[in-house]
Amino acid sequence: QQQVKQSPQSLIVQKGGISIINCAYENTAFDYFPWYQQFPGKGPALLIAIRPDVSEKKEGRFTISFNKSAKQFSLHIMDSQPGDSATYFCAASKPSSASKIIFGSGTRLSIRP
Amino acid sequence: DVKVTQSSRYLVKRTGEKVFLECVQDMDHENMFWYRQDPGLGLRLIYFSYDVKMKEKGDIPEGYSVSREKKERFSLILESASTNQTSMYLCATHSWGSNQPQHFGDGTRLSIL
Numbered sequence: 440q441q442q443v444k445q446s447p448q449s450l451i452v453q454k455g456g457i458s459i460i461n462c463a464y465e466n467t468a469f470d471y472f473p474w475y476q477q478f479p480g481k482g483p484a485l486l487i488a489i490r491p492d493v494s495e496k497k498e499g500r501f502t503i504s505f506n507k508s509a510k511q512f513s514l515h516i517m518d519s520q521p522g523d524s525a526t527y528f529c530a531a532s533k534p535s536s537a538s539k540i541i542f543g544s545g546t547r548l549s550i551r552p
Numbered sequence: 553d554v555k556v557t558q559s560s561r562y563l564v565k566r567t568g569e570k571v572f573l574e575c576v577q578d579m580d581h582e583n584m585f586w587y588r589q590d591p592g593l594g595l596r597l598i599y600f601s602y603d604v605k606m607k608e609k610g611d612i613p614e615g616y617s618v619s620r621e622k623k624e625r626f627s628l629i630l631e632s633a634s635t636n637q638t639s640m641y642l643c644a645t646h647s648w649g650s651n652q653p654q655h656f657g658d659g660t661r662l663s664i665l
Contacts, residue, residue, distance in 0.1 A: 445594070448592060473653060480659075481658050482556070482644070482656030482658045482659055483642070484653075484655075485653035485654075488653070528594060528595065539597070540654060542587075542594045543594055544592055544593060544594040545592075545595075
């Protein structure tokens with residue numbers, strides 16, 4: 440119930456392509472779904488986040504799609520660039536413990552030039 | 553900008569040693585966290601703290617303890633290090649408010665020989 444399942448574990452995309460990372464959750468009490476981006480040698484940093492009252496959020500080339508009924512959400516990176524190569528984590532948290540975040544297992548994304 | 557500083561980037565210790573990992577933040581955040589990061593397992597919460605001298609167990613507290621004597625400092629202690637504690641350790645902070653992200657340090661890569 441507390442898990443957030445993330446796939447794929449690794450992903451290779453050509454430059455200019457669309458990168459898609461998927462996550463699923465079970466606990467319907469989750470109400471905040473952030474994505475974190477981590478470059479080698481650095482800690483994760485917030486990339487984009489969504490709440491379940493909207494089905495999509497877009498910031499530049501990054502879009503979160505959210506399907507509340509299916510309990511799934513995904514990150515789409517349009518026009519993927521080599522600089523997007525990083526590890527991406529989806530996550531979820533509940534209002535009762537807004538500080539405590541449950542992370543997915545991570546996706547290592549490589550963008551080939 | 554929030555700055556979360558972990559005292560060591562790399563650390564090598566021997567089995568049975570007592571190990572201290574230190575984390576300092578400069579933004580007066582109430583909440584602090586210790587995670588370990590392992591390939592394919594994502595970020596797993598070890599301990600967290602909502603206030604000075606307060607601590608709560610996360611998902612994998614066995615073999616670890618923590619100390620928070622001052623608001624800006626959160627220490628992770630391995631009482632008797634074992635080889636299965638070889639990992640990347642990440643500290644994070646968070647300020648109350650449901651739209652606030654967690655801010656991470658750059659991690660300590662700990663090897664137990």
